[in-house]
Amino acid sequence: MDSNKRIHLIVDMAKLMIAILVSCGLVTAIVLGTSSEPMNAFFSFFIGPFTSFRRIGNIVEAASPLMFTALAVILIFGAGQFSMIAEGAFFIGTLGAMMVATSVPLPTGIHSAVALLVAAAMGATVALIPALLKMKWQVSEVVTSLMLNYIVQFFSIYMVSYYFREVSSSSLASIAFLDTSLLPVIIGGTRIHAGIILAVILCLLIYFLLFRTTFGMKLRIVGNNPKFANYSGIKVTGIMVASQVIAGALAGMGGGAELLGMYTRFKWTSSPGYGWTGIAVALLARNNPLLVPLAALFMGYLNVGANIMARNSDVSSEVVKIIQGVMILMIAAEALLKKWKQRMIVEAAKAETGMKGDVVND
Amino acid sequence: MEEKKEVLRMENIVKVYSNGVMANKGINFSVLAGEIHALSGENGAGKSTLMKIIFGEEQPTSGDIYVNGEKTIISSPQLAISLGIGMVHQHFMLVPSLTVAENVILGVEPRKGLLINRKKAHRQVEEMADKFNMQVSPRARIEDLTVGQKQKVEILKALFRGAKILILDEPTAVLTPQETTELFEELKRLKSNGYTIIFISHKLNEVKELCDRISIIRQGRSMGLYDMKDVTEQDISNLMVGRDVILNIEKKPPEIGDPTIRVKDLNISGENGKTFVNNVSFLLREGEILGIAGVEGNGQSELAESLTGLRKYNSGSIEMCGKEISGCNIKDIRALSVSHIPEDRMTTGVAPALSITENTLSDKISQEKFSKLGIIDKGKIKQYGLEMAKDYQVLCKNPDVRIDSLSGGNIQKAVLARELSSDPKVIIANQPTRGVDVGATEFIRKRLIKMRDNKKSVLLISSDLNEVLGLSDSIIVMHDGQIVAYFPDAGKISELELGKYMLGIEKQSESEIKEACHGQ
Numbered sequence: 001m002d003s004n005k006r007i008h009l010i011v012d013m014a015k016l017m018i019a020i021l022v023s024c025g026l027v028t029a030i031v032l033g034t035s036s037e038p039m040n041a042f043f044s045f046f047i048g049p050f051t052s053f054r055r056i057g058n059i060v061e062a063a064s065p066l067m068f069t070a071l072a073v074i075l076i077f078g079a080g081q082f083s084m085i086a087e088g089a090f091f092i093g094t095l096g097a098m099m100v101a102t103s104v105p106l107p108t109g110i111h112s113a114v115a116l117l118v119a120a121a122m123g124a125t126v127a128l129i130p131a132l133l134k135m136k137w138q139v140s141e142v143v144t145s146l147m148l149n150y151i152v153q154f155f156s157i158y159m160v161s162y163y164f165r166e167v168s169s170s171s172l173a174s175i176a177f178l179d180t181s182l183l184p185v186i187i188g189g190t191r192i193h194a195g196i197i198l199a200v201i202l203c204l205l206i207y208f209l210l211f212r213t214t215f216g217m218k219l220r221i222v223g224n225n226p227k228f229a230n231y232s233g234i235k236v237t238g239i240m241v242a243s244q245v246i247a248g249a250l251a252g253m254g255g256g257a258e259l260l261g262m263y264t265r266f267k268w269t270s271s272p273g274y275g276w277t278g279i280a281v282a283l284l285a286r287n288n289p290l291l292v293p294l295a296a297l298f299m300g301y302l303n304v305g306a307n308i309m310a311r312n313s314d315v316s317s318e319v320v321k322i323i324q325g326v327m328i329l330m331i332a333a334e335a336l337l338k339k340w341k342q343r344m345i346v347e348a349a350k351a352e353t354g355m356k357g358d359v360v361n362d
Numbered sequence: 363m364e365e366k367k368e369v370l371r372m373e374n375i376v377k378v379y380s381n382g383v384m385a386n387k388g389i390n391f392s393v394l395a396g397e398i399h400a401l402s403g404e405n406g407a408g409k410s411t412l413m414k415i416i417f418g419e420e421q422p423t424s425g426d427i428y429v430n431g432e433k434t435i436i437s438s439p440q441l442a443i444s445l446g447i448g449m450v451h452q453h454f455m456l457v458p459s460l461t462v463a464e465n466v467i468l469g470v471e472p473r474k475g476l477l478i479n480r481k482k483a484h485r486q487v488e489e490m491a492d493k494f495n496m497q498v499s500p501r502a503r504i505e506d507l508t509v510g511q512k513q514k515v516e517i518l519k520a521l522f523r524g525a526k527i528l529i530l531d532e533p534t535a536v537l538t539p540q541e542t543t544e545l546f547e548e549l550k551r552l553k554s555n556g557y558t559i560i561f562i563s564h565k566l567n568e569v570k571e572l573c574d575r576i577s578i579i580r581q582g583r584s585m586g587l588y589d590m591k592d593v594t595e596q597d598i599s600n601l602m603v604g605r606d607v608i609l610n611i612e613k614k615p616p617e618i619g620d621p622t623i624r625v626k627d628l629n630i631s632g633e634n635g636k637t638f639v640n641n642v643s644f645l646l647r648e649g650e651i652l653g654i655a656g657v658e659g660n661g662q663s664e665l666a667e668s669l670t671g672l673r674k675y676n677s678g679s680i681e682m683c684g685k686e687i688s689g690c691n692i693k694d695i696r697a698l699s700v701s702h703i704p705e706d707r708m709t710t711g712v713a714p715a716l717s718i719t720e721n722t723l724s725d726k727i728s729q730e731k732f733s734k735l736g737i738i739d740k741g742k743i744k745q746y747g748l749e750m751a752k753d754y755q756v757l758c759k760n761p762d763v764r765i766d767s768l769s770g771g772n773i774q775k776a777v778l779a780r781e782l783s784s785d786p787k788v789i790i791a792n793q794p795t796r797g798v799d800v801g802a803t804e805f806i807r808k809r810l811i812k813m814r815d816n817k818k819s820v821l822l823i824s825s826d827l828n829e830v831l832g833l834s835d836s837i838i839v840m841h842d843g844q845i846v847a848y849f850p851d852a853g854k855i856s857e858l859e860l861g862k863y864m865l866g867i868e869k870q871s872e873s874e875i876k877e878a879c880h881g882q
């Protein structure tokens with residue numbers, strides 16, 4: 001590794017640490033300001049997630065859906081598109097998986113696989129809509145995807161309440177999934193399910209797709225300069241559409257995996273918002289699929305901590321939202337640690353050129 | 363003669379970029395009031411970097427700057443502007459979707475209450491354009507302008523902000539000889555009005571003609587400050603490059619083969635009905651370099667775009683290597699072994715955030731050499747990037763760095779590397795040596811001639827008459843979308859003659875122009 005890459009890595013790491021520390025500081029401030037039992041709240045938030053095997057499991061469980069949506073976001077943004085469809089694709093995926101899980105009897109294993117594939121297909125279809133609208137009529141994908149997210153959410157809930165509803169239940173719930181469709185728990189004593197393995201494998205695959213395939217290279221070229229891509233003979237619109245379809249499939253599959261891994265009935269009355277948090281995770285991972293698992297775990301930890309704190313103390317779990325916002329700001333802020341970084345680079349460059357003396361004044 | 367005041371002085375400037383490249387290694391630089399001062403050096407020598415430091419866009423890692431004798435830290439372009447420093451960048455800094463006037467007044471708009479006084483703005487810009495003899499309509503959108511016109515807007519923009527010290531980073535790279543002459547007259551007038559000008563150009567004859575003194579840098583280090591009358595062009599290129607550069611091109615007579623491009627009655631017009639190319643017919647043959655001379659904006663670029671599939675044409679036909687291309691997309695045309703060096707490298711020539719390697723591979727990644735079943739062969743690619751950087755003398759830390767961290771001329775070399783290394787049969791070269799230093803220009807021209815000697819065809823579009831005359835075997839002159847002259851033997855025309863046709867003062871007879879089709 002040359003000195004420059006090393007410096008960038010060190011600074012990135014340091015930035016992450018600072019972001020985390022500042023977030024912790026912020027939690028402290030909020031807790032001290034609002035709680036009548038701050039020690040209890042602190043403990044719940046920071047240590048709580050590690051106090052039992054089951055809670056550690058919770059972190060991993062919370063990370064799983066975020067990994068799918070973050071990958072989707074990386075693909076879409078990477079192709080220079082700003083579709084927010086990861087959210088809708090995830091939710092329609094849960095609907096697709098629910099339909100297969102409740103109504104199509106199949107042997108164990110095959111049943112889950114089919115459910116996940118249907119979820120992926122439905123996610124892909126939903127993601128295709130804004131892509132096509134943009135391709136045909138240059139409608140902004142930002143706007144159409146945002147509106148579509150609502151349509152998808154209400155459509156899914158409508159489907160559950162009118163066609164798959166458990167009539168004996170007073171709250172909204174679908175009929176129970178067939179046992180054959182459920183994703184197996186892979187670590188006893190937790191609810192960590194096979195979905196997480198799928199997610200990790202997908203992170204590797206998407207990394208490979210982006211950096212080791214011709215499709216990935218074309219995608220990055222399109223994302224960086226579509227005019228240049230066109231001039232190079234790359235089918236620009238094809239790549240843009242494909243990236244969104246693959247992303248939709250990923251998010252949809254994530255929805256299916258979440259449903260079949262964590263639940264036995266569909267119970268959401270509104271979308272859980274993993275598509276949005278996925279954007280934060282993608283940013284935290286610096287758009288690198290290999291860093292997505294770490295970023296998702298961290299986000300999962302924050303969520304679990306917040307939930308425990310909300311349950312055990314008088315601080316509400318919304319705190320997490322504030323923390324997420326601050327962290328994104330800090331990580332996105334280019335100026336942070338810039339001087340320090342520049343100094344290291346200057347030293348390294350001087351060492352290379354063989355120049356002496358301290359000439360740093362900024 | 364009175365002693366001139368030093369308006370700008372830089373001492374021991376060191377600049378290290380965030381990727382670890384040390385672009386300036388202790389440069390001293392001094393400019394006197396009212397002079398035109400040349401700054402010369404090879405591609406990547408650190409000229410633009412030094413200028414950006416004066417303009418407050420980059421901060422020096424160390425070193426001092428004195429403006430009018432006072433030590434100053436130029437922390438931002440705003441500050442530079444308020445100190446009376448203006449800069450015209452090597453790569454344009456205009457907002458494409460805004461009009462000329464809007465770009466010129468951006469940030470310093472004349473106001474009427476809270477609103478921008480559009481009328482006044484237009485008038486001011488028009489007056490200014492008139493005063494400096496730069497014909498551009500204030501209402502035209504930047505994206506509709508030619509590169510030459512954009513250049514003018516950039517200069518107007520700097521003057522509008524009240525610049526007294528004007529930095530021009532390769533302003534003539536995009537200008538035609540006539541435009542250059544005009545610009546020089548303007549610059550000389552500015553000089554006699556007390557303006558100070560720092561001028562960067564790789565065209566040494568221009569430097570010699572225009573400037574009073576010259577500072578030369580090589581690989582980030584000062585190579586001295588000279589009075590222009592004390593040095594010759596050869597001296598300058600020696601100091602810059604460290605060896606003799608042969609600027610005259612030697613080539614043997616062409617061995618003409620079969621036609622490769624056959625254009626017949628071609629018409630191209632824009633969306634708003636403007637005619638770009640009007641009934642153009644010509645033939646390009648194997649082993650031939652056909653130059654297209656013309657003042658920028660007379661249809662040459664649109665012609666090149668249609669030939670490469672970037673632009674639809676309205677009527678007529680284009681046959682490329684025996685195939686009518688009206689139904690072809692860009693990829694199909696590239697597959698016919700056609701390569702295209704685009705006019706504007708930054709907007710169409712590169713993906714700025716990707717590496718040099720990736721940029722040189724954008725058109726050939728799917729070839730079996732580099733990928734199988736859609737999976738990239740990393741080793742091969744890396745090796746290819748290294749080869750390209752070495753072959754085409756792209757000055758870089760390594761080929762994995764972002765291409766936009768290269769100097770302008772080196773980006774151009776990377777574009778050339780991509781387009782010439784794909785073993786093309788036909789090369790459509792639009793300003794191939796724009797912004798490239800003398801040494802590399804020599805190298806690129808030799809390369810093009812070698813390809814022509816190997817039976818390739820080259821369509822050379824250039825506003826550099828020297829280049830057109832020196833490289834081409836035959837020449838077409840375009841004016842107002844039409845072919846106004848065809849010269850089967852480029853060796854037999856003078857620059858002056860060519861100029862008359864380019865400006866539309868003269869036009870050949872129909873039958874002479876028809877010669878361009880060689881009876882087909």
Ligand SMILES: Nc1ncnc2c1ncn2[C@@H]1O[C@H](COP(=O)(O)OP(=O)(O)OP(=O)(O)O)[C@@H](O)[C@H]1O
Pocket residue numbers: 379380381383384385403404405406407408409410411412452757758766767768769770771772797799
């Ligand atoms: N933004 C940047 N980040 C990193 N390195 C840079 C950046 N800009 C320039 N460099 C490097 O600094 C060196 C000097 O570049 P500079 O643009 O000053 O050259 P130049 O003399 O203007 O060359 P040219 O004649 O090609 O325009 C080059 O090696 C280039 O790669």
Ligand SMILES: [Mg+2]
Pocket residue numbers: 409410411452531769770771
């Ligand atoms: Mg430069």
